[in-house]
Amino acid sequence: MIESINPGVASLPVAVRAPPAAPDLDGASTARALGTRRQLQASGAARALDLLGDAWILRLLRSLFRGERRFSGFIQETGISRAVLADRLERLCAAGLLSRDETPGRHALYRLTDCGLDFWSVLLAMWQWESRWGTGLVKPQMPHDRPRGEPVHTACGQSSDPRPVCACCGELVTAFETRGEIDAARPPIPVAPVTALQANPERRFRQSHSASREDLPTLMRVYGDRWNASVMAAALQGARTFTDFSEATEIGAGPLTRRLQELQALGMLRARAYAGSRSEYRLTGAAVATFPITLEIIRWGDRWLWGGQPPMEIRHLRCGKALRLRWQCAHCQQGLERQTLRFD
Numbered sequence: 001m002i003e004s005i006n007p008g009v010a011s012l013p014v015a016v017r018a019p020p021a022a023p024d025l026d027g028a029s030t031a032r033a034l035g036t037r038r039q040l041q042a043s044g045a046a047r048a049l050d051l052l053g054d055a056w057i058l059r060l061l062r063s064l065f066r067g068e069r070r071f072s073g074f075i076q077e078t079g080i081s082r083a084v085l086a087d088r089l090e091r092l093c094a095a096g097l098l099s100r101d102e103t104p105g106r107h108a109l110y111r112l113t114d115c116g117l118d119f120w121s122v123l124l125a126m127w128q129w130e131s132r133w134g135t136g137l138v139k140p141q142m143p144h145d146r147p148r149g150e151p152v153h154t155a156c157g158q159s160s161d162p163r164p165v166c167a168c169c170g171e172l173v174t175a176f177e178t179r180g181e182i183d184a185a186r187p188p189i190p191v192a193p194v195t196a197l198q199a200n201p202e203r204r205f206r207q208s209h210s211a212s213r214e215d216l217p218t219l220m221r222v223y224g225d226r227w228n229a230s231v232m233a234a235a236l237q238g239a240r241t242f243t244d245f246s247e248a249t250e251i252g253a254g255p256l257t258r259r260l261q262e263l264q265a266l267g268m269l270r271a272r273a274y275a276g277s278r279s280e281y282r283l284t285g286a287a288v289a290t291f292p293i294t295l296e297i298i299r300w301g302d303r304w305l306w307g308g309q310p311p312m313e314i315r316h317l318r319c320g321k322a323l324r325l326r327w328q329c330a331h332c333q334q335g336l337e338r339q340t341l342r343f344d
């Protein structure tokens with residue numbers, strides 16, 4: 001039995017167009033929030049965000065994809081401290097993204113496993129967003145470790161503007177034409193173990209950002225913080241009021257207030273007053289454009305961190321089929337692979 005619980009992305013256009021009347025919003029908030037929590041828990045996304053919920057992890061992955069293998073190399077490239085680096089490398093190894101090769105008398109080398117290599121399209125989705133909406137627009141503000149050039153599709157030799165399309169119908173995928181569906185017949189949602197860091201998000205927040213929070217590009221601040229990412233996911237699924245976000249994400253009032261402020265400062269949410277003193281939060285165009293990143297995180301989390309078929313399936317409403325995202329070269333229309341994409 002398929003139970004559609006989508007207060008989801010497909011409901012966005014309505015929400016973006018006009019603010020709903022206060023009574024409707026209150027009445028809908030419980031169902032909407034429940035749906036958000038269940039959707040997050042019914043896919044590998046929550047587990048992926050638990051792992052990625054740290055800006056250093058994303059920086060290290062980018063460094064690894066550029067070919068860095070050595071402990072000292074990571075320090076040189078990212079400015080990370082030895083203790084934090086050791087902890088993050090251990091976490092990446094434990095999650096199966098990295099393997100550690102040790103040869104007696106030589107420094108250990110870290111290599112991406114198949115699971116780690118499969119992360120390439122998540123980084124591609126992030127790169128594409130940064131180019132259009134983030135620091136890519138202002139070259140002097142680009143972080144030094146971000147690729148400067150356009151990606152080149154080696155199969156056709158042209159610079160490629162990667163487009164996220166539906167593998168089934170070939171249409172460009174947007175946030176407004178999909179629906180998350182939960183299959184109630186699939187096994188119950190296993191509870192992920194909570195680590196000390198996850199149990200103390202504020203500590204993690206400080207630890208992950210104390211060094212150079214302001215220097216981090218927007219996406220690392222959004223997805224490199226588990227709670228920012230959860231607030232974004234809830235907003236993409238229809239949460240609008242403080243109560244909506246609080247119920248959907250289960251973040252305490254203080255930390256949630258700070259996340260809502262930060263996401264506004266990052267240009268992802270816009271607050272507007274309604275019903276007197278209350279505020280509601282709307283996604284900006286830049287936030288809606290992060291949708292392919294969300295899809296990639298769900299895909300990658302489902303494949304590598306779930307262990308079986310997760311209960312949630314995303315349907316592409318244009319063709320009615322289960323959505324499989326494919327990156328396409330805008331020049332020759334062929335599918336892009338990790339091996340056929342080069343950053344100059």
Ligand SMILES: [Zn+2]
Pocket residue numbers: 166167168169170171316318319320321
């Ligand atoms: Zn389709």
Ligand SMILES: [Zn+2]
Pocket residue numbers: 153155156157158160329330331332333334
């Ligand atoms: Zn091409």
